[in-house]
Amino acid sequence: MxxxxxxxxxxxxxQLMALPQLQVxxxxxxxxxxxxxxxxxxxxxxxxxxxxDQVQDVVVESVTSRTTTSxxxxxxxxxxxxxxxxxxxxxxxxxVEALVAASAYVDxxxxxxxxxxxxxxxxxxxxxxxxxxxxxxxxxxxxxAAALVLATTALAAGKEVVVSRGELIEIGAGFRLPDLIASxxxxxxxxxxxxxxxxxxxxxxxxxxxGCVLKVHQSNFxxxxxxxxxxxxxxxxxxxxxxxxxxxxxxxxxxAPDPVLPDEPDAATSLSQxxxxxxxxxxxxxxxxxxxxVLGRADVVTRLARHPLARAVRADKLTLAALEATVxxxxxxxxxxxxxxxxxxxxxxxxxxxxxxxSVIAHDGRVGxxxxxxxxxxxxxxxxxxxxxxxxxxxxxxxxxxxxDGACLLDLRxxxxxDDDRLLAAVRAALGADH
Numbered sequence: 001m002x003x004x005x006x007x008x009x010x011x012x013x014x015q016l017m018a019l020p021q022l023q024v025x026x027x028x029x030x031x032x033x034x035x036x037x038x039x040x041x042x043x044x045x046x047x048x049x050x051x052x053d054q055v056q057d058v059v060v061e062s063v064t065s066r067t068t069t070s071x072x073x074x075x076x077x078x079x080x081x082x083x084x085x086x087x088x089x090x091x092x093x094x095x096v097e098a099l100v101a102a103s104a105y106v107d108x109x110x111x112x113x114x115x116x117x118x119x120x121x122x123x124x125x126x127x128x129x130x131x132x133x134x135x136x137x138x139x140x141x142x143x144x145a146a147a148l149v150l151a152t153t154a155l156a157a158g159k160e161v162v163v164s165r166g167e168l169i170e171i172g173a174g175f176r177l178p179d180l181i182a183s184x185x186x187x188x189x190x191x192x193x194x195x196x197x198x199x200x201x202x203x204x205x206x207x208x209x210x211g212c213v214l215k216v217h218q219s220n221f222x223x224x225x226x227x228x229x230x231x232x233x234x235x236x237x238x239x240x241x242x243x244x245x246x247x248x249x250x251x252x253x254x255x256a257p258d259p260v261l262p263d264e265p266d267a268a269t270s271l272s273q274x275x276x277x278x279x280x281x282x283x284x285x286x287x288x289x290x291x292x293x294v295l296g297r298a299d300v301v302t303r304l305a306r307h308p309l310a311r312a313v314r315a316d317k318l319t320l321a322a323l324e325a326t327v328x329x330x331x332x333x334x335x336x337x338x339x340x341x342x343x344x345x346x347x348x349x350x351x352x353x354x355x356x357x358x359s360v361i362a363h364d365g366r367v368g369x370x371x372x373x374x375x376x377x378x379x380x381x382x383x384x385x386x387x388x389x390x391x392x393x394x395x396x397x398x399x400x401x402x403x404x405d406g407a408c409l410l411d412l413r414x415x416x417x418x419d420d421d422r423l424l425a426a427v428r429a430a431l432g433a434d435h
Contacts, residue, residue, distance in 0.1 A: 007046055009053075010045050011055050017038065021064060022038075022059070029063065029066060037059065041058050041062060042055065044058075074398045074399070075398065075400070075415050075419060076090075076414040077400060077401045077411055077412065077415060079365030079379060082285065082368040089283045089284065089288060089334045090333045091288070091333070092329055095329075098321040098322050098325035106321070108317040120314065124324040125137070125138040127324045128293065128323075131328075132255045132256070132267050132268050132271070133268075134267070134268045134272050134295075136298040137296065138295050138301065140282070140314075142290070142292060142315050143292045144251060144279065144284075144292045144293075146313035147279035147294050148181075148249050148279045149180055149184055151304055152211075152247070153185065153186070153307060154304045155212040155247070155303070156184070156186040157184055157186055159186060160209045161213075162189045162206060162210055163190060164197040164229070166195060166196075166229070167215065167217075169216060169218060177216060186211060187209075191205045195225070195226060197230060199234050199235070202238055210244050211244075211245075212244060213235060213245070215230075216251075217248075217250050217252070217265050232246070232270055232275050233273045245277065245300055246274060248275035249278070249280075250280040251284070254266035254280075256268045257269060261338070261367070261371075261372045264371060264375075267295050271296060276300045279293070280292070282319075282323050282326075284334075285338075286332075288323045288327070288332065289323055293323075337365075338367070342379055346379075346380040349380040349410070349412055351420070353382045355428075360380050360382055360383070361381055361383050361409070362378075362380060362381075363380055363402075364376035365377035381409040381411040382409070383409060384401070384410065388430045388431060389403050392408070396426070397423075399426045399427070410423070
């Protein structure tokens with residue numbers, strides 16, 4: 001008697017697609033992805049890896065567990081607070097709530113009382129002004145580099161941007177400040193040397209072709225030793241006398257001084273010291289979504305907002321909503337990680353270490369993301385064998401440790417305490433996979 005080919009027992013695609021769970025998944029994931037998942041399971045039967053009577057259950061599990069994005073949530077155990085490879089700042093619950101609200105139709109450019117068109121992002125700009133009273137006006141664009149490009153384009157296209165040679169930095173992914181400015185149609189006028197620039201250097205360079213003077217925070221490196229730099233207050237005297245705008249590019253995005261980072265420049269101080277406009281990122285120390293923030297004198301910021309390039313780099317409704325919520329809440333996961341209590345971090349690390357038979361060592365975290373270079377954040381880390389790192393990165397949940405000096409280190413600074421149980425489960429699974 002001829003034995004029936006088990007492949008003939010594979011449920012048909014139309015039968016599987018008609019399952020209630022798959023109907024829900026089609027609305028969530030899209031028809032093409034669901035069909036692809038179904039075919040993958042059917043192919044497993046054809047290869048002999050799965051029995052035909054298992055198909056329905058496996059298909060349902062496959063589509064219900066599939067996420068709507070290929071991005072994988074990660075527990076950041078590196079101790080680096082603003083981790084560029086992990087998307088920089090994690091959003092606060094209030095910012096996430098604002099994102100969800102803004103995902104529908106919202107009055108981003110509409111006055112509901114009159115029914116007329118309104119100015120874009122008014123409430124977000126007001127939140128920034130409330131948080132930084134030294135600013136007369138605010139503008140939000142899509143990232144920090146765009147804020148600087150817009151400023152130099154609006155103020156110095158076809159003219160010169162005077163900047164110290166020691167501040168011509170390279171930012172992430174190989175992008176260099178000189179190249180960004182050159183793309184605006186402005187010409188760089190470099191003054192001083194790599195390690196020493198004086199006020200007279202700026203004064204000698206300013207002339208009829210000067211569009212603006214730019215001071216850039218050295219946010220991702222330090223120059224120490226025989227050095228000299230010119231303060232904003234000193235530059236202000238020269239720029240005011242010549243009626244030249246003074247731009248301060250902060251990069252890291254502090255709105256006000258932070259005692260944990262005493263040498264990190266902030267918008268309020270920079271404006272009070274004489275900057276006409278400051279530019280910064282929203283997704284670094286500010287702790288919000290990716291955005292470029294412009295704060296300063298009303299006439300200068302308005303000049304930027306009216307430039308045609310402002311349309312090309314404007315922020316969308318999701319960014320505006322999340323940024324407003326971040327600023328108004330006054331706190332963020334970034335701020336909480338920066339100000340984490342070392343004693344509490346040690347207690348959490350010790351509980352994890354005791355549960356898996358590991359040790360705890362002193363470990364300094366870092367700000368990261370182009371902010372406060374070289375500033376240590378004292379803390380603690382759980383020390384595991386180096387070979388466990390790969391299993392942690394590819395586990396569920398994914399955990400990114402720091403691999404250093406032949407060990408896998410888990411710093412809990414950037415992991416919410418509510419995730420400690422998930423982290424413990426991930427570590428146990430990784431240790432088990434190693435044996």
